[in-house]
Structure formats: structure tokens, C-alpha cells
Amino acid sequence: MSEIVEIDIVVIGAGLAGLRALHTFRAQGFSVRVLEASDEIGGVWNFNRYPGARCDVESFDYSYRFSEALEQDWRWSERYAKQPEILRYINHVADRFDLRRDISLNTRVRRAELQAGTGRWIIEAEDGQVWSASRFVMAVGQLSTPKATTYPEQGTFRGQILYSARWPREPVDLKGKRVAIIGTGSSGVQMTPIIAAEAEHLTVFQRTANYSIPAANAPVSDEEDAAVKAGYRARREAARNSPSGLGFAPDPRSAAEVDPAEREEAFEKAWNRLGFGFALTFKDILLNQAANDIASAFVQRKIGEQIDSPALRKKLVPKGFAFGTRRPSVDGGYFAAFNRPNVSLVDISETPIESFTANGIRTTKEDLPFDVVIYATGFDVFTGSILKIDIVGRDNQTLKSAWAGGPASYLGIGVHGFPNLFFIGGPGSPSLLSNVILSSEEQIDWLAALFESARQADIIEIEATAQAQADWVDHVNARANETLYMTTPSYYIGAEMPGKPRVFMPYSGGVRGYRRILEKAAANGYDGFELR
Numbered sequence: 027m028s029e030i031v032e033i034d035i036v037v038i039g040a041g042l043a044g045l046r047a048l049h050t051f052r053a054q055g056f057s058v059r060v061l062e063a064s065d066e067i068g069g070v071w072n073f074n075r076y077p078g079a080r081c082d083v084e085s086f087d088y089s090y091r092f093s094e095a096l097e098q099d100w101r102w103s104e105r106y107a108k109q110p111e112i113l114r115y116i117n118h119v120a121d122r123f124d125l126r127r128d129i130s131l132n133t134r135v136r137r138a139e140l141q142a143g144t145g146r147w148i149i150e151a152e153d154g155q156v157w158s159a160s161r162f163v164m165a166v167g168q169l170s171t172p173k174a175t176t177y178p179e180q181g182t183f184r185g186q187i188l189y190s191a192r193w194p195r196e197p198v199d200l201k202g203k204r205v206a207i208i209g210t211g212s213s214g215v216q217m218t219p220i221i222a223a224e225a226e227h228l229t230v231f232q233r234t235a236n237y238s239i240p241a242a243n244a245p246v247s248d249e250e251d252a253a254v255k256a257g258y259r260a261r262r263e264a265a266r267n268s269p270s271g272l273g274f275a276p277d278p279r280s281a282a283e284v285d286p287a288e289r290e291e292a293f294e295k296a297w298n299r300l301g302f303g304f305a306l307t308f309k310d311i312l313l314n315q316a317a318n319d320i321a322s323a324f325v326q327r328k329i330g331e332q333i334d335s336p337a338l339r340k341k342l343v344p345k346g347f348a349f350g351t352r353r354p355s356v357d358g359g360y361f362a363a364f365n366r367p368n369v370s371l372v373d374i375s376e377t378p379i380e381s382f383t384a385n386g387i388r389t390t391k392e393d394l395p396f397d398v399v400i401y402a403t404g405f406d407v408f409t410g411s412i413l414k415i416d417i418v419g420r421d422n423q424t425l426k427s428a429w430a431g432g433p434a435s436y437l438g439i440g441v442h443g444f445p446n447l448f449f450i451g452g453p454g455s456p457s458l459l460s461n462v463i464l465s466s467e468e469q470i471d472w473l474a475a476l477f478e479s480a481r482q483a484d485i486i487e488i489e490a491t492a493q494a495q496a497d498w499v500d501h502v503n504a505r506a507n508e509t510l511y512m513t514t515p516s517y518y519i520g521a522e523m524p525g526k527p528r529v530f531m532p533y534s535g536g537v538r539g540y541r542r543i544l545e546k547a548a549a550n551g552y553d554g555f556e557l558r
């Protein structure tokens with residue numbers, strides 16, 4: 027073991043959240059070290075380099091709000107930025123705010139243990155480096171541990187296997203190739219039209235048909251750029267006060283009560299302009315089955331209209347679950363790609379994949395030849411990257427055992443039994459149900475104030491109380507039960523991994539509601555945390 031480095035704060039993860047945490051905590055005068063497993067910063071935007079990868083939150087909103095100069099200087103080229111542009115932005119931020127000197131790349135943390143009596147965390151990397159920190163912040167992302175999907179005989183396949191979430195940095199030439207994509211979540215949906223235009227033949231393996239809304243992407247004109255920048259503060263405030271941090275307020279009426287012609291017009295407008303925000307056309311699409319049925323039927327019709335073949339339409343139009351209860355995609359021509367003669371669909375709910383062969387994939391119906399197979403099968407969401415690290419709290423309790431029945435926390439930020447351990451974007455916070463960068467910045471500002479107040483009062487340990495945690499878990503569940511999310515197996519409830527506890531993980535009470543709860547806790551002396 028190498029010499030232990032004493033430091034105020036260790037942050038794990040150099041993605042958007044970790045970098046903002048570094049900037050903020052360092053500006054307060056704390057010594058901070060960010061530990062990052064990759065050889066590059068950027069988190070998901072470093073790893074997900076597949077063709078067509080772009081954000082489905084508008085660039086003006088999917089960006090930091092902490093620096094007005096940065097807001098004014100940065101020029102987004104498109105309404106929904108592509109992955110390379112977002113990665114350039116992240117690197118610009120790292121350089122502009124001189125962040126790199128406090129980031130250790132190629133540093134994968136394997137273990138963190140609370141040191142009895144001192145409140146300090148001893149954090150060990152795989153290469154033997156060790157830090158001792160008085161505050162330990164995890165900013166490891168929710169979609170950062172890809173599922174290790176495999177099929178029998180995979181090793182015999184003579185072609186190339188690629189992963190959407192570990193896409194190579196060097197260009198991949200798919201021209202003239204027979205390509206398979208397994209998975210039709212946002213990643214599969216985004217890459218399909220791009221690869222369809224390049225490959226000789228593309229076969230998409232679909233297990234569950236996914237709702238998807240057109241992205242309505244467009245270049246950002248100089249006029250739009252100037253207009254947004256002139257009113258940026260108001261735009262940020264609107265986002266903070268909107269349900270998902272996307273900036274628009276839903277029509278306060280029920281979709282079920284609005285005159286059908288007026289409703290159709292509202293849906294049409296949202297379909298053509300709002301992308302992901304379509305789910306917020308009316309206030310109760312995710313709350314009320316009757317309202318959702320109407321919205322689901324609209325989306326199903328719109329999807330069906332894009333597909334020429336009746337047989338394909340039947341397979342590709344999602345059914346059997348409420349729109350929005352699994353994360354919908356935002357696409358740039360996904361369904362229309364299936365009208366091309368070089369694109370086909372295999373519905374693996376009917377003809378499952380049996381195995382790989384030397385030349386491709388064998389389903390229960392046929393052998394299909396491929397040169398390249400792409401896994402776009404998603405992630406071990408919310409807890410995958412947290413629980414990969416062996417985290418040992420008070421009385422030798424591991425976080426894995428504490429969360430054996432699913433993640434429990436207070437405010438999604440602290441866990442009883444694990445003083446001085448904090449999460450950004452963790453389970454129990456709005457995270458993936460929100461504009462995640464906005465939610466991360468809220469939490470980081472709140473943590474910064476907590477750390478400052480603890481420093482002034484010589485507080486060594488900050489720990490969520492058992493009661494506050496139990497009450498928060500009840501509250502998260504109560505809010506989830508007011509929604510339709512619980513009606514559908516999804517990664518929000520751990521259904522993406524066999525054997526994972528079925529617990530609703532994000533906080534569905536909205537970013538504004540969540541912020542008010544944070545503000546109230548702070549105003550009451552960080553109510554729910556024991557400061558000692």
C-alpha cells in the first residue's frame with residue numbers, strides 16, 4: 027500500500043457532476059481530489075461514442091449554470107448537441123476552470139472504509155494509491171455500468187462485437203457490412219438510422235418496442251443564441267421551477283378533460299417541438315391512467331404513421347404499457363429507417379436469440395449472418411457503479427448489505443450508518459427523472475453549504491438519522507405510488523437486471539419539490555442529519 031494522502035474531499039467520477047463538485051468545493055477552500063477510472067474525463071459522454079449519440083435535453087438547458095461567463099461564451103451548434111460537442115464542452119470547462127490538476131485519471135476505486143472514531147474514509151484505488159478524506163462524495167453516474175449481456179457461443183463468432191456504452195475512439199467503418207443491433211432503448215434507437223444509412227444491411231433485435239418522439243433537432247441560429255443568452259437567468263429559473271428541470275410547465279388541465287380537438291392540437295404541437303417534453307403536455311399524463319391512455323394512443327398512432335409495412339407496424343408500435351413509464355426515446359428517424367430495403371427487424375420476444383455462431387446469430391427460427399454485432403442492451407442502472415465499490419461503513423457494515431433490499435437513503439444524499447458519504451444523482455433523488463445536470467448542480471450547491479456550515483461548527487461527522495431515512499424512503503414510495511411508474515417493469519424499479527430488488531429508485535416529486543425539501547432541511551439546521 028502506498029502512502030496515505032490526507033485530503034478534505036474525495037469525489038469519485040469526473041463526469042459533469044464530479045467536475046462541478048470539484049470546482050465548487052475547491053472554490054470554498056477545501057482540498058479536493060477527483061478519482062476517475064477512465065483515461066479521460068466526461069463520464070457517459072466519454073464512453074458513449076456510438077454513431078448518432080446526442081443529448082435529448084436541449085443544449086441550452088443541458089449545460090452548467092454556475093458561470094454566467096461560460097454560458098455567454100459557449101456557442102452550441104445544435105438544439106440537441108451531439109456527443110463530441112458535449113465532450114468538447116466538458117473539456118473546455120475542465121481547462122477554463124483549471125480542474126485537471128485535481129483529477130487522477132486511470133484511477134479505479136475498489137474499496138472505501140470508514141475509519142472508526144475519526145469520521146474519515148480510507149479510499150483505495152486498484153493501483154494501490156490510498157486517500158484519507160473527511161468527506162467522500164460519489165458522482166459515479168446512473169448509467170455508467172453497462173450490462174454484461176452475452177449469449178452462448180459468443181466466443182466462436184468470427185466478426186466484431188461492439189458495445190454502445192464502450193464505443194471505440196477510433197472511427198468504426200460499417201460501410202458494406204452486415205450489422206446487428208441488439209436493444210431498442212435510447213442508444214439503439216439513436217444509432218439505427220445512422221447505421222442504416224451506412225451498412226450494407228442492418229438487423230435490429232427488439233425485445234420490447236419503445237415509445238419514441240421525434241427530436242425536432244435543428245441548428246441554433248445566431249438570433250436564437252442571442253435571444254437565449256439575453257434571457258439566460260430567467261430560463262435557468264424556469265428550468266429550476268419546472269417539474270423535470272426542462273423549463274416548460276405542463277398545461278395544468280387533465281388530458282382527459284380537454285376538448286378533443288384542442289387536445290389533438292396541443293399534442294401535435296408538442297410532438298413537433300418538445301421531444302422528451304411531450305410527456306409534460308398535460309399535467310397528468312404520468313399520473314392518471316385515462317389521461318395516459320389518450321397520450322399513449324396519440325403516440326402509437328404517430329409511430330404507426332411512420333412505418334410502411336403493416337406487419338412491421340404491428341411489431342414496432344409499443345403496446346402493453348403506459349407511455350412514459352419506461353424512459354421514452356427521442357429519435358432522428360428511427361421508425362422510418364425500417365422502410366429502407368436494407369433494414370430488418372427480429373422480434374426476439376417471438377423468436378429469441380439462441381446463440382452466436384461463427385458467422386452470426388442463431389434465433390429459434392433461423393441463422394442470420396453478421397460482420398458486426400452491437401450490444402445496446404443498457405446498464406445496471408442507479409446502483410451498478412456504486413455497489414461495484416466495496417464500501418464499508420460503521421460497525422463493518424457494507425453498503426451492499428445495507429442495500430440488499432434496494433437502496434435506502436435520506437434525500438438521496440446520505441445513508442444511515444455511512445457518515446460523511448454523500449451521493450450526487452443517487453437513488454432517492456430526481457436524477458434520471460430530471461434534467462440530470464440541473465439536479466446535480468442543485469445537490470452540489472446544497473452540499474457545499476452543508477460542508478461550510480459543518481466546517482464552521484467543527485463538525486466531524488454528518489450522518490443521516492435512521493428515522494429521517496425511513497421517512498424519506500416512505501415519501502419516495504408515496505410519491506411514486508401517485509404516478510403510473512409502478513405499473514410497468516422498468517429500470518426505474520430495478521427490472522433491468524435479473525435478481526435486482528424491485529424498488530422505485532428515483533424521486534418522482536419533481537426538481538422544484540425536491541429543491542424545496544432540501545432548502546427546508548438546510549433552514550432547519552440540516553434536519554434529518556446528525557451533525558456531531
Ligand code: N01
Pocket residue numbers: 080081082083169173175190208209210211212213214216233234353356374402403404405458517522
Ligand atoms: O439502454 P436501455 P440504453 N437481450 O436500458 C434490450 C439514456 N440515454 O443504453 O426493454 C436482448 O434503455 C432492452 O430490452 P427490454 C436514457 O436515459 C440517453 O438504450 O429490457 N435485448 C432494451 O430494448 C436511456 O433510457 C440518450 O425488453 C436486451 C435495450 O436493450 C438510458 O440512457 C441516449 C437484453 C436497453 O435499453 C439507457 O439507454 C442513450 C438482452 N439480454 C441513452 N437486455 C439520449 O438521447 C436488454 N435488452 C440522451
